Amino acid sequence: MPQDYREDGQVDLFLPQLTALPLRDQRETMERPFFSLSKRKRLKPIDYVSPDRKVTVHVSANSEYGLATIYDLDILIYCASVLIEHKRRGANDIPQTLNVVPYDMLRTLKREVGGRAYDLLGNALDRLQSTTVKTNIRSGDAVETTFSWIDSYSQLKDRTGNVRGMRITLAKWFYDGVLMEGGVLAIDPAYFSLTGGRERWLYRVARKHAGGAGTDGFAISMPTLFEKSGAEGDYRRFKFEMTKIVRENALPGYALELELRAEAEPFLRMVRRNLTSEPGAPSPALVQTAPTPGRATPSAQDKAIDEPPIAFPEYGHIAHSAFGAIARANLPEPQRDHGMVADDFRSFLRQREIAYDARNITQIFATFCSKQRAAL
Incomplete structure (x- = not known):
């Protein structure tokens, strides 16, 4: 053409x-x-x-x-x-x-x-x-x-x-x-380091709505978010993938929080990272709201859909994972080889007896990266 x-x-x-x-x-x-x-x-x-x-x-x-x-x-x-x-x-x-x-x-x-x-x-x-x-x-x-x-x-x-x-x-x-x-x-230039299409789309939604929304950020129901995405596939799959992105919590500049509600679909809250909790505190990921008396709690099957685990890989490279995006967003320039950073982080976890699937593993890794020296 x-x-x-x-x-x-x-x-x-x-x-x-x-x-x-x-x-x-x-x-x-x-x-x-x-x-x-x-x-x-x-x-x-x-x-x-x-x-x-x-x-x-x-x-x-x-x-x-x-x-x-x-x-x-x-x-x-x-x-x-x-x-x-x-x-x-x-x-x-x-x-x-x-x-x-x-x-x-x-x-x-x-x-x-x-x-x-x-x-x-x-x-x-x-x-x-x-x-x-x-x-x-x-x-x-x-x-x-x-x-x-x-x-x-x-x-x-x-x-x-x-x-x-x-x-x-x-x-x-x-x-x-x-x-x-x-x-x-x-x-943020780190947007181009996001490898997943849904992550890129969600970053743009967060930038549009939460960029100037203050400390409370912006919250939207999961079904409404699904309609706005235009994504192929059904809502159940979309919900699973969004929940996984929330658990990884690796969008540049924005923290994600899933607000689970008894007998109702969850809301996704987006907050600018520099407006969230004190420096060094873990970023939010999943928040379970208190169940209303007399209402049923989510089933084990629902929880399996809503809470996919995330863990730092025990071996191999991180380039095409959420941790690769975190490294690109937090390592000082010029950046060290990400494979070497990953190996150093594994040693760090072993020395401190921190589990690879610790709840705030993404925040721990982001802080670790920010404290690294630039490549020579």
């Missing part, structure tokens, strides 16, 4: 830029289901209607490419950040078409740089260009807007066929949403 340009004279148009870019996310897309949460190809549409039935979102896929994913969203976050940087620098005419250096983008998004990385980038752009969105999110029932995330993109290649630059034309809906007053929120 991209257009290719090979004239060497055009290469200079794509100057290296913005490698230390403050990251911004488009606010309206952060709490409603616009993206597939899985890397697997999804053809099933997303249909969302808000509880008050005033807001609708319908997202449909091209059969060849599938729905745009939450990993493809990284490109839009990068583009939004570039637009805001132009605005910060006082540009009079901020372009809807951006000249992008793929190498800079991949580095900013904490992705590998190489031949396959450029192929994956092209695949992501194809999904963003071919996914169709219909929503009335800005106008209620008055106007439903239909768009794709990007209108078009083109690749600039040198004589050897290597991609040197890209031109990405953003959808006007997205472009306007980024530049409108209050249209973006700053996000």
